[in-house]
Amino acid sequence: MSKTRFLTGITTTGTPHLGNYVGSIRPSVRASLRDDVESFYFLADYHALIKVEEPARIQRSTLEIAASWLAAGLDPERVTFYRQSDIPEIPELTWFLTCVTGKGILNRAHAYKAAVDKNTAAGADTDADVTAGLFMYPVLMGADILMFNAHKVPVGRDQVQHLEMARDMASSFNYRYGTHFTLPEVVIEESVATLPGVDGRKMSKSYDNHIPLFSPRPQLRKLIAGIVTDSRLPGEPKEVEGSALFQIYQAFASEEETATLRKAYADGIAWGEAKELVFERLDREITPMRERYDALISDPAAIEQIVLRGATKARSIATPFMAKLRHAVGLRNLGSTSQAGSKKADKAALPVFKQYREADGTFAFKLVDAGGRLLLQSHTFASPKDAGATIGRLQKEGAAALATLDGQYTLGEGVVRQDVTAALQQLADAAA
Ligand code: TRP
Numbered sequence: 001m002s003k004t005r006f007l008t009g010i011t012t013t014g015t016p017h018l019g020n021y022v023g024s025i026r027p028s029v030r031a032s033l034r035d036d037v038e039s040f041y042f043l044a045d046y047h048a049l050i051k052v053e054e055p056a057r058i059q060r061s062t063l064e065i066a067a068s069w070l071a072a073g074l075d076p077e078r079v080t081f082y083r084q085s086d087i088p089e090i091p092e093l094t095w096f097l098t099c100v101t102g103k104g105i106l107n108r109a110h111a112y113k114a115a116v117d118k119n120t121a122a123g124a125d126t127d128a129d130v131t132a133g134l135f136m137y138p139v140l141m142g143a144d145i146l147m148f149n150a151h152k153v154p155v156g157r158d159q160v161q162h163l164e165m166a167r168d169m170a171s172s173f174n175y176r177y178g179t180h181f182t183l184p185e186v187v188i189e190e191s192v193a194t195l196p197g198v199d200g201r202k203m204s205k206s207y208d209n210h211i212p213l214f215s216p217r218p219q220l221r222k223l224i225a226g227i228v229t230d231s232r233l234p235g236e237p238k239e240v241e242g243s244a245l246f247q248i249y250q251a252f253a254s255e256e257e258t259a260t261l262r263k264a265y266a267d268g269i270a271w272g273e274a275k276e277l278v279f280e281r282l283d284r285e286i287t288p289m290r291e292r293y294d295a296l297i298s299d300p301a302a303i304e305q306i307v308l309r310g311a312t313k314a315r316s317i318a319t320p321f322m323a324k325l326r327h328a329v330g331l332r333n334l335g336s337t338s339q340a341g342s343k344k345a346d347k348a349a350l351p352v353f354k355q356y357r358e359a360d361g362t363f364a365f366k367l368v369d370a371g372g373r374l375l376l377q378s379h380t381f382a383s384p385k386d387a388g389a390t391i392g393r394l395q396k397e398g399a400a401a402l403a404t405l406d407g408q409y410t411l412g413e414g415v416v417r418q419d420v421t422a423a424l425q426q427l428a429d430a431a432a
Helices: 018-031 045-051 055-073 090-098 101-105 110-121 132-147 157-177 217-225 243-251 255-264 272-295 300-329 343-349 383-399 397-403 417-431
Strands: 004-011 036-045 080-083 152-154 185-187 352-357 363-368 374-377 409-411
Touching: 004 018, 004 132, 004 343, 018 036, 018 152, 018 272, 036 045, 036 055, 036 132, 036 300, 045 055, 045 132, 055 080, 055 272, 055 300, 055 374, 080 300, 090 132, 090 157, 101 110, 101 132, 101 157, 101 374, 110 132, 132 157, 132 300, 132 343, 132 383, 152 157, 152 417, 157 300, 185 363, 217 272, 217 383, 243 255, 272 300, 300 417, 352 383, 363 383, 383 417, 397 417, 409 417
Parallel strands: 004 036, 004 152, 036 080, 152 185
Antiparallel strands: 352 363, 363 374, 374 409
């Protein structure tokens, strides 16, 4: 069974709050437990540099976010959990993508355009205070995603355009250099409406209306007590519609619990009492995580080891993939250049099909890469002609032929379908 690859990044600029937990951490941790999913989660600290110029804050935030995800149940053995800046292949890929991305596309990025519009409105130079980092943000994000050929990228609605751009970059690169990248799809968590903050607007650090996920108990109680309500008195029926308190409760409570609070609202529960109820419900889910969080955060060196192990795992994919991409764009070993043009020399580095006869008299083939690694093993064929015809189709039609062979082959250990498509493309390119 081939697994769906999920990937998402968390910019390391702040301390996780309840909105992050409900909208991103909790659904991601749950998804990571599915057997049909392979998850990649990373700390987007290169992205953080675009927004924050305080080194200590970057470091602190990276630590807090890592600890939060682990405390919330992310299992670093099961998923690939890493820090972006530990993967040097990502900035390298960023450059490759930069070279196939139209500048005009980046001009239209929402964040960049907003900055330009603000400057224009203020009568300033259009690019005043705009760094090239802000401008290039979508390309770095594209590299994050394409580096691991993610199929699905769960993000907030504000990131949809970035995903479209990543698809664009993938297509441009594939068009020029052969099919190397999967086109990623955006996943928006429709079921979790954005959590309101204590003032009723969307919970966000920039509105200063957020409740830190791991506030100590007394502070959590105090912050919940500060959530805006109307001035209805105890005994007066209350509206759940538009009640931030109710919505926050709903994000944590079961359906029955939610129905009970709905009824209590109608029955005129006092705001103070409702807040106490909400506090206790949230704290019930948070307390065990908070205990793990406090233990983790008091041992930063252990967290460092966890993310470094994640980087090793991530690089076991990124390093060979990047080598392939370097070759594809022409950054190649000069020693492999032949005098008579590059064809012959390239041949030495090409994957090969090997057809053979099984002990039981049937026929099969495998595809191995230039280093001898098994990429694909076919099922058996009655005659060598059938096996040969299938090889021929794979050579001629590449990924399209592969798609028709579902269930008729197995992939080598640690090989993903993308590796096979890339190898077929390499063969097609060499034959062209
Ligand atoms: N830009 C994303 C955000 O602000 C964070 C991010 C960086 C990301 N790289 C990514 C998300 C790659 C998904 C995939 O939320």
